[in-house]
Amino acid sequence: MDNQNFAGDRKMYQGNWTCSGCGAAITELPFEPDGERPLFCRDCHRAKMQDRRPRQF
16 A cells, blocks of 8 residues: 555655745745745645635536
């Protein structure tokens, strides 16, 4: 069985970034940032996702 979709198996990237939403420090991300897109802390990301309208299929 392939367990790559579980969070425990995800590679984490260490660094010193700043949240684009609230200015909080971000020290670990589940992806390598490209420097082009904004970064959001967990709280801001969660709030942003809750504000999104559900997709219509």
